[in-house]
Amino acid sequence: MQPVYLNDSEVRDHLFPFSQVRPAADIRVGILSIREKWEHLLGRPVQLVSGTEGLPEGASVYAANIIPTKAFAESLERNPAAPDWEATKLVQYPWHIFQLNDWAIREDFRLxxxxxxxxxxxxxxxxxxxxxxxxxxxxxxxxxxxxxxxxxxxxxxxxxxxxxxxxxxxxxxxxxxxxxxxxxxxxxxxxxxxxxxxxxxxxxxxxxxxxxxxxxxxxxxxxxxxxxxxxxxxxxxxxxxxxxxxxxxxxxxxxxxxxxxxxxxxxxxxxxxxxxxxxxxxxxxxxxxxxxxxxxxxxxxxxxxxxxxxxxxxxxxxxxxxxxxxxxxxxxxxxxxxxxxxxxxxxx
The missing domain is CATH 2.160.10.10 (Hexapeptide repeat proteins)
Incomplete structure (x- = not known):
């Protein structure tokens, strides 16, 4: 089973101070961390990377600050090339962690x-x-x-x-x-x-x-x-x-x-x-x-x-x-x- 790769090279600095000691995907928003959400929704292993160099050809690589949802995961299964990005949220700045927490708790609770x-x-x-x-x-x-x-x-x-x-x-x-x-x-x-x-x-x-x-x-x-x-x-x-x-x-x-x-x-x-x-x-x-x-x-x-x-x-x-x-x-x-x-x- 091919893993999902979460890349935080482009977002890490923008999430200071919470991305200094952890990958962006290990930030907790809602009940679960971003990485845990991917794992629960897709049932596939998740690997954290800093950049895309050396990854297998055709690897599924996503920005580590993307919060997936059940609707997004289902759309990804239907059409991997064009999933429903509208069903996701982005943690672009550290204050988005608390600003998105209401929505994220509800999503995680259902999951x-x-x-x-x-x-x-x-x-x-x-x-x-x-x-x-x-x-x-x-x-x-x-x-x-x-x-x-x-x-x-x-x-x-x-x-x-x-x-x-x-x-x-x-x-x-x-x-x-x-x-x-x-x-x-x-x-x-x-x-x-x-x-x-x-x-x-x-x-x-x-x-x-x-x-x-x-x-x-x-x-x-x-x-x-x-x-x-x-x-x-x-x-x-x-x-x-x-x-x-x-x-x-x-x-x-x-x-x-x-x-x-x-x-x-x-x-x-x-x-x-x-x-x-x-x-x-x-x-x-x-x-x-x-x-x-x-x-x-x-x-x-x-x-x-x-x-x-x-x-x-x-x-x-x-x-x-x-x-x-x-x-x-x-x-x-x-x-x-x-x-x-x-x-x-x-x-x-």
Whole structure:
């Protein structure tokens, strides 16, 4: 069976900071990553490439930022030379991740639940539109409100929703993830695998293994993996005059309009101190430790230490801190990660 090749050579830079440590196809939008969507829909292996040189003649190569759908996959089977491109979406900029999340959760919910049955909703849970709620085996849910009248709710395997949580769909809680007591979630939000979430969250994506465990507001935002927001951290997502939010675009090294709403875009391994306040449209690179008096600047480069003067994070210190954070979730820092981080550090 010939694989599908997803090429991110032309889109990688435009998806900074989320494409620094992962291929564009491994960005999570909705419940699944882009790569996982291709695999589920086509039932074929997917290989990630940077360019087309050396690929077999006649290989099926697609841009890694294309989000496929069931309608697209069916059209591809009918006519590989002219599929229905109107049935796809493109993640062209990092803010598209949260902007497309409502649509993507609905698409993934249908894909993952078709022909399957949810485990029963516990008696202590107040469920609205229960037919639009799917709970995977091993999930623990009690004394909370699940309102699926505004969109589907998918609760992953071995995830936990603690008592007092209020959730409106569309919403996805990944495998092993936790919503702490009294969490308020508005759609369209994805809390990825092994994340811990609390406080108030709206229209945001936490890709995986990240923490926003305390009070504070995260809205119209994206967190990569292994991020941590200190207690009381909040982002603004709307300017006082309701004009377009300007966001740092790394390839052009200038700010461009991202729409009326955009909050925090934080790359992998980055953290903020308690009570940090982020401006609308703030971009934080990978492995930044954000702390200090006042509001941080709207663009914080990778491997930044603090915010005043934007000092450089010492590389060995950064690795030690990442390793410590990963141990919290029973993971280890791999040699492949270290090699990739060292390359980014030397180029930053």
């Amino acid at each position: 993952l639940t078709e022909g399957r049955s949810s485990i029963p909703i516990p008696a202590t849970v107040q469920a609205i539109n229960p037919e639009n709620i799917f709970i995977e085996p091993g999930a623990t849910i009690q004394h909370c409100i699940l309102n699926a009248s505004t969109g589907p709710i998918h609760i992953g395997k071995n995830a936990e929703i603690m008592e007092g949580s209020l959730i409106r769909g569309p919403f996805a809680l990944g495998e092993g993830a936790v919503l702490k007591m009294g969490t308020r979630v508005y759609g369209a939000t994805t809390v990825g695998p092994y994340c811990v979430a609390g406080g108030e969250i709206k229209n945001s994506v936490m890709m995986g293994y990240s923490n926003k465990a305390h009070d504070g507001y995260l809205g119209d935002a994206v967190l990569g993996e292994w991020c941590n927001l200190g207690a009381g951290t909040s982002n603004s997502n709307l300017k006082n005059n309701a004009s377009d939010v300007k966001v740092w675009h790394h390839p052009s090294e200038k700010y461009i309009a991202a729409g009326i709403k955009c909050g925090l875009l934080m790359g992998d391994y980055s953290r903020s101190a308690i009570n940090t306040s982020f401006y609308t449209g703030t971009v934080v690179g990978i492995c930044a430790n954000v702390f200090g008096d006042g509001i941080p600047p709207k663009f914080i480069p990778s491997f930044t230490w603090g915010t005043r003067g934007l000092s450089k994070y010492e590389f060995e210190k950064a690795l030690t801190d990442i390793e410590t954070w990963k141990k919290f979730k029973h993971q280890l820092l791999t040699e492949a990660e270290i090699k990739r981080l060292r390359t980014i550090f030397e180029q930053s």
